[in-house]
Each structure stands twice: as C-alpha cells, then as structure tokens.
Amino acid sequence: MSDVATRLAKVETRVRGALARAGRPANDAMIVAVSKRQSVEAIQAAYSAGQRHFGESYVQEALPKIDAVAADAVWHFIGRIQSNKTRAIAERFAWVHTVERFGIARRLNDQRPAFAAPLNVLLQVSLAGEAQKGGVAPDALPELVDAVLGLPRLKLRGLMTIPPAGLDAEATRRHFRELRDLQDALTGQGHALDTLSMGMSGDFEFAIEEGSSCVRIGTAIFGTRG
Numbered sequence: 001m002s003d004v005a006t007r008l009a010k011v012e013t014r015v016r017g018a019l020a021r022a023g024r025p026a027n028d029a030m031i032v033a034v035s036k037r038q039s040v041e042a043i044q045a046a047y048s049a050g051q052r053h054f055g056e057s058y059v060q061e062a063l064p065k066i067d068a069v070a071a072d073a074v075w076h077f078i079g080r081i082q083s084n085k086t087r088a089i090a091e092r093f094a095w096v097h098t099v100e101r102f103g104i105a106r107r108l109n110d111q112r113p114a115f116a117a118p119l120n121v122l123l124q125v126s127l128a129g130e131a132q133k134g135g136v137a138p139d140a141l142p143e144l145v146d147a148v149l150g151l152p153r154l155k156l157r158g159l160m161t162i163p164p165a166g167l168d169a170e171a172t173r174r175h176f177r178e179l180r181d182l183q184d185a186l187t188g189q190g191h192a193l194d195t196l197s198m199g200m201s202g203d204f205e206f207a208i209e210e211g212s213s214c215v216r217i218g219t220a221i222f223g224t225r226g
C-alpha cells in the first residue's frame, strides 16, 4: 500500500471510531480529502484506495488536477471565492463550502451550466467575530439562507466553519457545537439541510462527536503539504 493509502485507512478507522462514540452509523460522515498543494500522483493514490471526494482551495491549481483525475471524482471548493473565479468554480466543482455573501451565490447560480445538477452549497459561518477570517455572522445567516434558497441552480446543503487557530480542545468543541445548533435551528424552521462541514486533520474526531457530517482532511491523509 502507498503511504497515502495507509494514512487514508487510518483516517477512515478514526472517523468510524468517532461516529461509534457518538452513537451514529458508520457511514454518517463524508471524508473530503483536501488535496491542495499535493501532487496528482498523491491524489491518484487516494483515488486508487477508493477515495472519491477531494477538496481544493485555489481554482488555478485545481483545474489541471480535475482534468487529470477520473471523471467520477467529486470536487469540493473550500477556499476563499474571488468573484472573477466563480465561473470556473460553477463549471468544474460539484460542491462549494465557502459561500459567505449573496453576490457570490448569485454569480455561481447564474454561471452553473444548464446540463449540470444544481451546485451543492454550504454557507461558511464565522462564530468568533474578528478572531476568525471568512464567513457570515450568525445574525446575518437567516437572510443569506433565504436569499440562497431563491437561487434555482444552487442546492443549499448546510453550513461550514473553520475554528480560529489556537483554541484548546474544549473551546474547539464549543465552536463546533455552536455551528451544530445553528444548523439545527434552521432545520427546525423547515429547511432541509443535511450537511455540516466541520473538522480538519487536527480536530475531526471532536467535530464528528459534535455532529459533523463532512470532515475536510488534508495532512492526515496526504502528509505535509509541498
């Protein structure tokens, strides 16, 4: 087995362990293998080991990789979205985790090709105000949810967050719980959201125990980024 396959298997085992501790089914969390600044060879190794969901943060870097990997790979855009890159994102990705304002959502909607399924969208939420870069503030979230639901070429799937760096374990868990509560509140209002994107290499077990259904894991699968 390649190093990537070995590490991927370990991550899968840890994900299943966290799901079991949370009393959830073994397939209840999707693993997005974050391949930014990793080679096509490394991505191919993960693909050969059965991995299908891949996350990229930079459009220019991602496009040649998307071309190089088999067409049944599913690509998630997880980086900051610049408005001059929305067309490539709308055309080449299946998921976007980092929508934080309506102008970007509308561009993605307008640029999503007619032949493709609606683009799966997560709204990135900032729970720590200034300390956290990127994301919509919780009090502005309901309005953004309503606006995005009006865009027919987007499918709103849920919320995403990246905790600020340097939180201890308990603060990290609290952060994840807050996002979970926001998602539950929206679900309680009748919105059919099924995806909660939280957890990276350093904290994905906490995230799953707090309700994550989608973990974005880079270094624990691919090793240190080049």
Ligand SMILES: *Cc1c(COP(=O)(O)O)cnc(C)c1O
Binding pocket: 034, 036, 057, 078, 079, 162, 200, 201, 202, 216, 217, 218, 219, 220
């Ligand atoms: C890079 C990145 C990840 C993966 O980080 P690791 O610590 O390598 O697992 C996850 N989510 C986002 C948004 C990222 O930019």
